[in-house]
Amino acid sequence: MERDQWSQFKLRVNVNAPADKVYNSWATPGGLEKWFLRKALFRDKAGKAKSEDTPIEQDDTYEWYWHGYPDSVVEKGTVLKANGKDLFSFTFSMKCPVTINMYEEAGELIVQLVESGLPLDDDTAMKHFVGDSRGWIFYLANLKSVLEGGLDLRNKRMEITNVITA
Numbered sequence: 001m002e003r004d005q006w007s008q009f010k011l012r013v014n015v016n017a018p019a020d021k022v023y024n025s026w027a028t029p030g031g032l033e034k035w036f037l038r039k040a041l042f043r044d045k046a047g048k049a050k051s052e053d054t055p056i057e058q059d060d061t062y063e064w065y066w067h068g069y070p071d072s073v074v075e076k077g078t079v080l081k082a083n084g085k086d087l088f089s090f091t092f093s094m095k096c097p098v099t100i101n102m103y104e105e106a107g108e109l110i111v112q113l114v115e116s117g118l119p120l121d122d123d124t125a126m127k128h129f130v131g132d133s134r135g136w137i138f139y140l141a142n143l144k145s146v147l148e149g150g151l152d153l154r155n156k157r158m159e160i161t162n163v164i165t166a
Contacts, residue, residue, distance in 0.1 A: 006125050008116035009133045013140040014108040017147040019086065022109060025143060026088045026100055027056045032064075035146040036139050038156075039065040042079075057082050062090070067156040068166025093132055094119060113140060138164055 015022055025031040029040040030052030041063040042050040050056065056079055064075040077091035081099070089099040096117040103110055113136055118128045142153045155166040 006129045007118050007120055008114060009118075009129060010112060010114045011133065011136055011140055012110055012112045013144050014105075015111055015144050015147055016108065019102055019109055022102055022111060022143075022147060023085055023088070024055075025147065027082055027084075028053055029056070035143045035152065035154075037064050038067045038069075039063075041065075055082070055084065056088075066166060067154050068158060068161060068163070070158070093128060094124070096128070096132075111140065111143065134164075 025035060029042050029050055032040040033052070042054075042056055042060045043062075044050060044057065045059050050060065056062075058079055058081055060079040060082075062075075062077055062079065064077075065071060066073065075092065077095070079088075079090050080097060081087055081089040086102040087100070089097055092098045092115060096115055098113060098115045101112045101114075103112070115132055115136065118132070119125055138153075145151050145153055153165055155163050160166070
């Protein structure tokens with residue numbers, strides 16, 4: 001692969017669920033906690049905390065906590081875009097943008113995730129390309145599982161570590 005091909009990746013998953021339900025799974029704190037996070041804290045531009053069902057908006061900031069990890073492991077970032085229906089974007093690992101698009105293809109809803117701006121230096125390129133894409137593959141599969149059948153695949157036990165489900 002050429003070096004610049006490591007700067008982003010794209011993942012897609014088909015989800016048999018209404019588009020508004022899928023969007024709200026990304027764009028509300030409570031939605032994110034059903035399939036992705038142990039705790040999702042969002043604040044608006046004024047610093048006011050958002051309730052679990054309040055839609056996330058552009059320029060909101062977040063703190064994310066995962067199952068299987070202590071509170072000392074936290075991801076902080078900013079919402080870049082949120083159009084209320086099919087586009088949601090936020091900063092992630094090393095402030096790299098992650099963009100979620102939803103669209104119909106062959107009669108099914110496709111959720112597409114693109115993480116871009118990944119570092120290309122030798123020390124971090126592989127770690128972020130492989131590590132982040134591996135994590136997103138699991139969580140996109142879990143989003144599909146939760147929305148289509150209700151089964152949550154995440155490891156929620158703190159005493160079990162270094163598993164792909166956390």
